[in-house]
Amino acid sequence: MKIGPLxxxxxxAMAAALYAALLYAPTERVQGDVQRIFYIHxxxxxNAYLAFFVVFVCSVVYLWRRGLWWDSLARASxxxxxxxxxxxxxxxSLWARPIWGxxxxxxxxxxxxxxxxxxxxxxxxxxGSVADERRAARYAAVVGIVGFVDVPIIHQSVxxxxxxxxxxxxxxPGGPAMPPSMLLSLAVSIVAFTLLYVWLVRxxxxxxxxxxxxxxxxxxxxxxxx
Amino acid sequence: MVRAAPSGLDxxxxxxxxxxxxxxxxxxxxVTFGDQAVLRGLDxxxxxxxxxxxxxxxxxxxxxxxxxxxGLLRPTGGRILIEGQAYSSGGAAIRRSIGLVSHQGYLYxxxxxxxxxxxxxxxxxxxxxxxxxxxxxxxxxxxQRRAERAASLSRGMAQRLTLAxxxxxDPSILLLDEPDTGLDARAFATLEALLREVERTVVLTTxxxxxxxxxxxxxxxxxxxxxVDRVPSAHLDPTALRxxxxxxxxxxxxxxxx
Amino acid sequence: MPAFLDVVGTxxxxxLLSESRTKDVLSTGVAFALLVLVMLNFxxxxxxxxxxxxxxxxxxxxxxFAGTLGIGHAFxxxxxxxxxxxxxxxxxxxxxIYLAKVxxxxxxxxxxxxxxxxxxxxxxxxxxxWLQTLSAMAxxxxxxxxVGTLVAAIAANTRARELMLPLLLFPLxxxxxxxxxxATAAAMGAAEADSLPWLQLLVGFDVMLVAASxxxxxxxxxx
Numbered sequence: 001m002k003i004g005p006l007x008x009x010x011x012x013a014m015a016a017a018l019y020a021a022l023l024y025a026p027t028e029r030v031q032g033d034v035q036r037i038f039y040i041h042x043x044x045x046x047n048a049y050l051a052f053f054v055v056f057v058c059s060v061v062y063l064w065r066r067g068l069w070w071d072s073l074a075r076a077s078x079x080x081x082x083x084x085x086x087x088x089x090x091x092x093s094l095w096a097r098p099i100w101g102x103x104x105x106x107x108x109x110x111x112x113x114x115x116x117x118x119x120x121x122x123x124x125x126x127x128g129s130v131a132d133e134r135r136a137a138r139y140a141a142v143v144g145i146v147g148f149v150d151v152p153i154i155h156q157s158v159x160x161x162x163x164x165x166x167x168x169x170x171x172x173p174g175g176p177a178m179p180p181s182m183l184l185s186l187a188v189s190i191v192a193f194t195l196l197y198v199w200l201v202r203x204x205x206x207x208x209x210x211x212x213x214x215x216x217x218x219x220x221x222x223x224x225x226x
Numbered sequence: 227m228v229r230a231a232p233s234g235l236d237x238x239x240x241x242x243x244x245x246x247x248x249x250x251x252x253x254x255x256x257v258t259f260g261d262q263a264v265l266r267g268l269d270x271x272x273x274x275x276x277x278x279x280x281x282x283x284x285x286x287x288x289x290x291x292x293x294x295x296x297g298l299l300r301p302t303g304g305r306i307l308i309e310g311q312a313y314s315s316g317g318a319a320i321r322r323s324i325g326l327v328s329h330q331g332y333l334y335x336x337x338x339x340x341x342x343x344x345x346x347x348x349x350x351x352x353x354x355x356x357x358x359x360x361x362x363x364x365x366x367x368x369x370q371r372r373a374e375r376a377a378s379l380s381r382g383m384a385q386r387l388t389l390a391x392x393x394x395x396d397p398s399i400l401l402l403d404e405p406d407t408g409l410d411a412r413a414f415a416t417l418e419a420l421l422r423e424v425e426r427t428v429v430l431t432t433x434x435x436x437x438x439x440x441x442x443x444x445x446x447x448x449x450x451x452x453x454v455d456r457v458p459s460a461h462l463d464p465t466a467l468r469x470x471x472x473x474x475x476x477x478x479x480x481x482x483x484x
Numbered sequence: 485m486p487a488f489l490d491v492v493g494t495x496x497x498x499x500l501l502s503e504s505r506t507k508d509v510l511s512t513g514v515a516f517a518l519l520v521l522v523m524l525n526f527x528x529x530x531x532x533x534x535x536x537x538x539x540x541x542x543x544x545x546x547x548x549f550a551g552t553l554g555i556g557h558a559f560x561x562x563x564x565x566x567x568x569x570x571x572x573x574x575x576x577x578x579x580x581i582y583l584a585k586v587x588x589x590x591x592x593x594x595x596x597x598x599x600x601x602x603x604x605x606x607x608x609x610x611x612x613x614w615l616q617t618l619s620a621m622a623x624x625x626x627x628x629x630x631v632g633t634l635v636a637a638i639a640a641n642t643r644a645r646e647l648m649l650p651l652l653l654f655p656l657x658x659x660x661x662x663x664x665x666x667a668t669a670a671a672m673g674a675a676e677a678d679s680l681p682w683l684q685l686l687v688g689f690d691v692m693l694v695a696a697s698x699x700x701x702x703x704x705x706x707x
Contacts, residue, residue, distance in 0.1 A: 063703050118655040126652060129642040132259070134300075139638045142700045143652065146634065149696055150656050153689065157659035160685070161666065215261065223263040223451075298569055300706070318575035326573055330566025334498065336505040341498075348494040349574040351487070375505075 006202065010195040017043075017192035020185035028182075034098050039185055041091040043193035044084045045113070051081025051197060052120065052148055059144035062137060068212060071137040074144055075127060076204035078120050080197055085117045108159040115154050119147040133215075247310025248273050249399050249427040250295060256303035257290050264290045266451030267304065277421060277428040279442030279459070281435065283475055286448045288431040289329070292403040295429060296326040308399065322350060325397035327405050331388035335377035339368055339387055342376055343394060350395035362390040366416065381408040389417065402430035406437045417441070435467050447474040491576045495584030496591075499558070503592060508561075509554040513596035516553060520546035521604055530608065539608045540668040544661060546600060547621070548628065548654075551593045555632040556649045558585050559640035568640075572705060582633060582701040586694070589629040590622075597621050616671035616679040623686035624664030630693040631656050637704045659689050 021039035028035035058074035061067075092110060093103045104110065123143050130136035178186075250272040257265040264287040272278050282288050293299040295306060297313040297320075305312060308320040333342050340359065347355035363369040366386040371379070379387060385408045392400065400421075406414055418440050421428055432438050438445055439459050445467065446456035455474040462470070503509055524542045528534075562568040571581055601621070605611065632653055639649040663686045670679035 063700075115655050115658050118651075122648075122652040122655065126638070126642060126648060129644060129648055131643075135641065138703055138706070139641070142634070142638065142704055145700055146631070146656065146696060150659070153659045153692065157662045157685070157689075161662045218261050219258055219263060222261050223258075223266055296573060298572060318577070321573060321575040324573070328566075328569070330569060332567050332570025332573070333565075334502055334567060335565065336502050337498070341501065345494060345498045346570070346574070349491060349571075349576055351575075 006195070006199050010192070010199045013188070013192035013195050017185075017189040020188045025182050025185035026179065031099055034095065037091055037095045039189040040193075041088060041095060042186060043190040044091070045088045046190060047193050047197045048081050048084040048088055048113075048116070050194070051077045051084060051201075052116065052151070054201075055081065055120075055123075055144045056148035059141035059148075062141045063145075068133075068137065069209070071141070072208040072212065073201070073205055074140065075124075076201045076208060078123055078144070079204055080200045082117065082120045082124065083200075084197070085113060085120065088113055089117060106158075108155060111158045112151065112155040115158075116151060119143075119150070123147060246274075247307060249309055250429060251307040251310075252295065252304065253307075254304035255291075255294060255301055255306065257287070257294055257299065258302045263451055265294070265301075268448075268452055270446075270453060272427055272429060274427055275425045276444055277426075277442045278430070278444045278446060278456075279438035280429065280431045280446050280448050280453070281433075281438055281471055282431070282448035286475075287451060288448055289403050291448065292326070292328065292401050292429065292431060296324055296328075296401050297321065298326075298328075322395065323397055324399045324401060325392035325395065326401045326403075327388050327392045328403045329407075331376075331384055332391065333376045333384060333387060336375060338373050338375055339363065339379070340372040342387065343391060346391050347394055352395050355394075358394060358396070359390075362393050365420065366390045367413070382410055382413060385409055386413055389420075393420070398426055400426050400428045400430070402428065404431055404433065406432055406434060406441075435471060436464055439464060439467060447471055449475050488577060488580055491580040492584045492587065495571075495581060496587050499584070499588040500591065502561075503588075509557055509592050510595060513550040513554050513592065514599050517546040517550040517596055517600040518603060520549050521600070521607055525607065535608060535610060536669070536673050539604075539610050540665050540672055542608065543601075543604055543668060544624070544665050546604070547593070547597055547625070548657070548661065550596050550600075551589070551625070551628055551632065552650055552653060554592055554596070555589050555629065555636045556639065556646060558589060558633070559636045560645065563640045568705075578702040578705050579698055581705065582637075582698055585633045585637075586626075586629045589633060590625050593625050593629065594622070597625065610672050612668070612672040613679075616683070617668055619683050620664055620667035620671060620679065620686070623683060623690055624660055624667075627660035627664070627686060627690045627693050628657060630690065630697050631660070634697040634701055634704065637701065660686070660693070663689060 017039065021036050025036065025039065027033055054077040055074045058070045058077065062070040062074065089110075092113070096105060096110075097103050123140060126143060127136050127140050130139055248271050250270065252268060252270040255265050255268040255270070256263070268291070270291075280288055280291065290299065294301050295308075297306075297308075308316060309323060311320050313320065332346075334345070337345065340363075343359040343363070344355065347359055352358050360369065363372055366389060368383065368386055368390060371383070376384065376387060385405075389405060392402075405417060409417060414437070421441055428442070430441060432441070439462060443459050444456060445459050445462065446453045447470070448454070455470055457470070459467075521542065524545060528538055528542070530538060559568070562571070572578075601617070635653045635656065636649060639645040639652060642648045663682050667679040667682035667686060670682065
């Protein structure tokens with residue numbers, strides 16, 4: 001495999017993010033070193049949402065323009081998004097254990113992430129269980145749209161269901177409550193993980209497009225020889 | 227949801243001049259399923275009042291052609307114009323002008339014969355539907371059995387009801403996929419008379435060459451994803467048709483199924 | 485617009501007439517809902533002290549399981565008999581098919597729920613505020629059917645559709661389930677008035693879910 005500039009940039013950014021998270025960022029006063037998982041957990045969560053937003057946009061465009069490229073991009077993004085969501089749930093759990101004293105809490109953001117995970121597991125399983133590729137793409141696009149539109153509704157309903165949840169730390173009104181060095185580390189991490197997301201999606205998309213091309217060639221061959 | 231109203235542009239003939247478009251026009255029609263290409267750039271124009279029988283061996287794509295023409299299947303490539311309009315722009319208007327018979331009868335087994343027709347009459351907004359339903363049922367010899375459930379009909383009777391359903395809204399275009407399936411000699415004669423007495427544009431498929439000669443005034447052979455031979459049936463007798471059919475389907479090395 | 489509603493009415497008439505002949509959905513739905521009520525009674529070992537907290541959830545689990553069976557049947561039956569193509573062939577708006585299936589499912593699920601509710605009240609020894617409970621049932625059922633109809637139309641064309649349906653459907657139904665259970669719980673507890681905000685929320689969900697599903701349904705059924 002050719003190592004492109006994107007791969008190099010991703011690796012460099014990841015190295016910087018690790019340095020920032022583990023060495024540069026100050027140790028949090030209350031939580032201690034455990035809090036450093038924050039620099040992995042939060043960027044992945046942001047990228048998971050970004051991934052599913054990309055799925056949503058690609059789904060809309062696919063239904064509108066019917067280019068299989070958009071469908072392939074939606075699929076690639078959903079797969080990477082699902083991996084990120086899985087890791088978000090795991091890192092969140094690891095973080096919660098020492099801090100909240102429990103592996104899991106049914107608070108709004110955790111619960112929404114879990115439901116999100118189920119939606120996109122269903123999305124990918126659905127793609128695999130429809131034989132015709134265009135039909136699979138169409139169905140997936142519908143689930144990609146309805147699933148994403150449902151996310152804020154799910155989140156809000158869980159918020160009302162469990163009225164206790166920690167206030168957002170970064171986007172809290174009146175400016176961020178974090179020291180600048182932590183914020184900088186977080187920013188570096190977010191850039192690194194976003195690059196990682198783009199890189200992974202691109203790899204996945206290339207595989208998918210190659211597969212489509214093989215299929216088209218095979219079809220043309222069958223058409224020409226018959 | 228709401229389809230665009232037919233605009234003047236859609237009604238233009240393919241050469242750009244306005245004029246009455248043929249009821250059925252397919253250009254470069256391609257349909258593929260997975261790696262398999264069923265229709266490979268098929269061209270077909272059926273003029274008003276023409277009754278065309280499409281022959282072809284099993285798996286040659288006859289059903290696929292009928293389904294594509296009926297708008298049940300989105301072609302992989304090429305285009306289909308029904309009375310000059312594409313399905314994407316024509317919508318409900320062109321669907322109303324088509325009556326389609328497929329292998330599936332589109333009948334609800336737990337509803338009676340009459341209820342099945344009532345249902346479709348309402349969907350097609352048939353005016354005076356009760357008179358019309360009575361008329362087609364009588365014609366197909368099913369009126370006496372109108373209170374019976376569709377499930378209790380024999381295959382041939384169900385096929386008659388299927389034909390009645392397709393004719394119910396008096397479509398100007400009939401797409402019939404093996405309409406002779408299960409029909410006895412009398413029912414077949416009725417079908418023949420029905421197709422001859424009212425001027426409709428018809429595309430039908432059949433395996434029976436004699437039936438093709440009786441029902442259609444043009445005959446074409448579908449082979450290798452194209453229509454390979456199209457002749458007026460007046461020029462043919464059964465033996466001549468058999469020979470032509472065998473010749474048309476020969477290159478692939480399959481024995482002609484007659 | 486009257487023509488549109490006329491078509492919806494015809495489609496609903498056809499489905500209800502079919503159901504009145506076969507009783508496939510109603511008989512299995514009621515039996516299944518009651519079975520779930522009984523099974524859950526064993527599973528959670530209900531006592532007087534936890535009945536108010538647990539009973540609403542039990543009720544909705546039974547409704548949703550029974551409803552999933554029914555909603556899957558609506559499209560599976562059309563697909564299996566090949567009649568769905570007959571609907572697509574007809575000069576009718578795809579949205580009419582969607583709304584008719586939602587209406588049919590709400591009607592059938594509603595009957596199953598009305599039969600199950602008194603039996604539930606006896607088995608679990610609760611006496612809910614009926615108006616609030618019935619409102620929650622009606623609104624929850626509409627929300628469930630709105631998404632359920634869309635997903636069932638998709639699942640009907642997949643391999644192993646009886647597995648795909650709940651897998652795709654349940655995560656999307658979370659908001660409806662939460663609001664329905666909360667509204668029902670309030671109606672069964674001491675504070676009946678507390679069900680009002682949840683009922684209002686359900687109205688909002690219903691509008692959003694019906695509108696969103698209606699808009700994309702066309703893409704599901706196009707051939």
